[in-house]
Amino acid sequence: xxxxxxxxxxxxxxxxxxxxxxxxxxxxxxxxxxxxxxxxxxxxxxxxxxxxxxxxxxxxxxxxxxxxxxxxxxxxxxxxxxxxxxxxxxxxxxxxxxxxxxxxxxxxxxxxxxxxxxxxxxxxxxxxxxxxxxxxxxxxxxxxxxxxxxxxxxxx
Numbered sequence: 001x002x003x004x005x006x007x008x009x010x011x012x013x014x015x016x017x018x019x020x021x022x023x024x025x026x027x028x029x030x031x032x033x034x035x036x037x038x039x040x041x042x043x044x045x046x047x048x049x050x051x052x053x054x055x056x057x058x059x060x061x062x063x064x065x066x067x068x069x070x071x072x073x074x075x076x077x078x079x080x081x082x083x084x085x086x087x088x089x090x091x092x093x094x095x096x097x098x099x100x101x102x103x104x105x106x107x108x109x110x111x112x113x114x115x116x117x118x119x120x121x122x123x124x125x126x127x128x129x130x131x132x133x134x135x136x137x138x139x140x141x142x143x144x145x146x147x148x149x150x151x152x153x154x155x156x
Contacts (some may be wrong), residue, residue: 051123093155
C-alpha cells in the first residue's frame with residue numbers, strides 16, 4: 001500500500017538505530033511538549049492537520065464508488081494497525097464509523113491515542129471527502145467517541 005517501501009535511502013556503512021520503542025518515546029515526548037503549550041483548540045487543529053497530511057499520502061484519486069473508497073481507506077488503516085471504517089450513506093450525508101482505533105486503555109504513559117485519534121481521523125476523512133466532492137459546504141464532525149468506536153458525520 002502507500003507506506004510500504006517508503007524507507008529512507010541508506011548507504012552500506014550507515015546503521016539503523018531507531019527502534020519502535022525509540023520512535024514511540026520520541027512521539028510521546030513531542031506530544032507532551034505540544035499538549036503542555038497548546039490550548040485544546042490548537043491541539044485539535046494540529047492533529048486534524050496531521051490527519052489531512054495522512055490523507056494526502058493516499059488521495060483516493062479516481063475513486064467514486066463508496067465501497068471502493070471504503071476498501072482503499074481500510075487498506076491504509078490495516079497497514080497502520082488503526083482499525084477499520086464503515087461508511088453509511090443517507091440523503092443528508094455520510095456516517096463514518098471508525099472501529100477499533102488504537103487506544104490508551106491499559107497503558108501507562110506512552111502515546112495518548114484516545115486524545116490523538118478523534119481529531120486526526122476527523123482531519124483525514126475531511127480531506128478525503130473534500131478532495132472527492134470538492135464541496136466546501138460539507139463538513140466532517142465528530143459525533144461520538146467511546147472505547148472501540150469513533151463516529152463522525154460528513155454533511156452540510
